[in-house]
Amino acid sequence: MPDKYKILIVDDVPKNIQVVASILQNQGYSMAFAQDGHTALEQVGSNAFDLILLDIMMPGMDGFEVCRQLRKKPGNKDVPVLFLTAKTETESIVNGFEAGAMDYVIKPVNEAELLARVKTHLELYRSRKELIEINQRLNEEIKERKIVEYRFRSMYENAVQGMFQSTFSGRITSLNPAYARILGYDSPDEVLNIDNVADVFYDTPRIALT
Structure with missing residues (x-):
């Protein structure tokens, strides 16, 4: 022993x-x-x-x-x-x-x-x-993972740079508020309703003209 x-x-x-x-x-x-x-x-x-x-x-x-x-x-x-x-x-x-x-x-x-x-x-x-x-070790790992995820989410949501994720088929699955604003939308939810990311890249962004 x-x-x-x-x-x-x-x-x-x-x-x-x-x-x-x-x-x-x-x-x-x-x-x-x-x-x-x-x-x-x-x-x-x-x-x-x-x-x-x-x-x-x-x-x-x-x-x-x-x-x-x-x-x-x-x-x-x-x-x-x-x-x-x-x-x-x-x-x-x-x-x-x-x-x-x-x-x-x-x-x-x-x-x-x-x-x-x-x-x-x-x-x-x-x-x-x-x-x-x-x-106990698993619980500690879960806590650490949640902290890392929270920090990443906070950085992602508050970043000045536009960020997004999409599937291979072109459907946007996630984007931050900065990227939604770049595309001319008020919120990420509006962009998530778009079927294909190409519609966003190649259509004229909805930016108000002055």
């Missing part, structure tokens, strides 16, 4: 952290640890993590509340949170998803399952980030 993924492991039991960390350490991940919800939030506030493994049952602030607090911050809305839990009741699982979790890892942790879920969510997160970056 080009850059190390950063994973935060949160559990109030040090042995549980050790078990998970020992499984992940050979995958090249960069890891940080927290043993309570407040410390976890502080870690997230000062570091950009790519995935968070979060225990549910912790004293003080439980995993559900930690996850809710994480999701309130714009920068953490898409970071995958996987709950570590021995609770398999439907209500607990639903509560976790409602709090903002993306998946569950059941304790005792199965090594193959943990690695598969972590890898899957890291890849999905990377893909989402890349898509967001692409969309």
Whole structure:
């Protein structure tokens, strides 16, 4: 992988952290640890993590509340949170998803399952980030293009020199006010009604005689 993924492991039991960390350490991940919800939030506030493994049952602030607090911050809305839990009741699982979790890892942790879920969510997160970056670049390009088009249109409309565009068949498709005046018309719209540009070039311009 080009850059190390950063994973935060949160559990109030040090042995549980050790078990998970020992499984992940050979995958090249960069890891940080927290043993309570407040410390976890502080870690997230000062570091950009790519995935968070979060225990549910912790004293003080439980995993559900930690996850809710994480999701309130714009920068953490898409970071995958996987709950570590021995609770398999439907209500607990639903509560976790409602709090903002993306998946569950059941304790005792199965090594193959943990690695598969972590890898899957890291890849999905990377893909989402890349898509967001692409969309941002496209939006910037669109803005720049609109600015260029506006500047060109402003120059075209306000130019002292006459300018026009026509099709190969001779139909004028665009002209600026200066060119309309040169041809003796009051506005570009009058010229656009002419079927063939030759009618303009070879007929006597409609200039009032004095």
